[in-house]
Amino acid sequence: MPSTVHEVELDHRLTAATTMKALVFHGANQIGLEEVPIPKPGPGEAVIRVTLTTICGTDLHILKGEYPIKPGLTIGHEPVGVIHELGVGVTGFRVGERVLVGAITPCGQCNDCLRGNLSQCGGPIGGWRFGNTINGAQAEYVLIPFAQANLAKIPADLRDEQVVLLSDIASTGISAAESADMQIGDAVAVFAQGPIGLCATAGAKLKGASLIIAIESDPVRTKMAKSMGADIVLNHLEQDVVAEVKRLTDGKGVDVAIEALGTQATFESALRVLRAGGTLSSLGVYSGKLSVPVEPFAAGLGDHKIVTTLCPGGKERMRRLMELVRHGKLDLVPLLTHTYSLDRVTEAYKLFGERRDGVIKVAIQP
Secondary structure: OOOOHHHHHHHHHHHHOOEEEEEEEEEOOEEEEEEEEOOOOOOOOEEEEEEEEEOOHHHHHHHOOOOOOOOOEEOOOOOEEEEEEEOOOOOOOOOOOEEEEOOEOOOOOOHHHHOOOHHHOOOOOOOEOEOOOEOOOOEOEEEEOOHHHHEEEOOOOOOHHHHHHHOOHHHHHHHHHHHOOOOOOOEEEEEOOOHHHHHHHHHHHHOOOOEEEEEOOOHHHHHHHHHHOOOEEEOOOOOOHHHHHHHHOOOOOEEEEEEOOOOHHHHHHHHHOEEEEEEEEEOOOOOOOOOOOOOOOHHHOOOOEEEEOOOOOOHHHHHHHHHHHHOOOOOOHHHEEEEEEHHHHHHHHHHHHHOOOOOOEEEEEO
16 A cells, blocks of 8 residues: 555556556567557456566567567566556455566466466467567556466565566576476586576576586676576687587587577587487577588487477466575576666667677666
């Protein structure tokens, strides 16, 4: 409940408002901040007032036209906020509570969800709705589908900045180790130390890898990789990383290679550093043709596994990740290198897209 005169006035203004600011996509390299109606929740839905969100690498693919979405859609998929309105049938929550919502919003009831494939809810990539098939989170308010399954209450001792990256990049990055069935003592190579790769490095540490080799040339990201758990960082511009990974693993190769960029070169290098029977865990979003070279694939006879993962979502996933943060096992705040207001979001996109000023992740404050 509002406790001061200022908060009462603010609450009244927010309740009375009928429009909001949102970043709208109109075509390749065409985005703009516009006034649009504040959404109203239907049965089973909720609307949250966004208090913090971010820009994702996938948003850059959308902006460039490399991943198609319909014009007129609000983009963004990493919302932290306060419950503004609840639709009929949503129980156990109240207006004013702080919540984290995963980038993936499963219904929890379809065949895909009941099989445990929450990210594929309703069909291929169906769990990814925000900024893909429905309006997203780079706005002052966002509509949450299947709210009962997707609103995760934020513990009072956690700040927005501590949890916002759990919505997507942490859940995605950590999932690389999970999907690969990484074992205690495994040797791991993580190709690229952008936001997702850094979280994959953290995930490998959480899963008990004995040796974590990161591949990155950017000095800022190299330093961050070491703080996230990398034992060694190799610069692919200065050395033959495939040969060096093999040397570091006594010629055998790593048990798990994680591809976190989405290019032919990194995918192929990840395959080349694998031991026989190893697993390539792919997180990258690929555009264009991707091919598998025959020699490192052992002509298909090397017992290799190639697994892909779309960010795990749902409120239980968010709760578990928040518990890691609460108990000091995961700290992602250092990855938030820049903060912009929503009014300056197009500037933030330019900075993020051009990787200027040591940027890793940009926090957006509506």
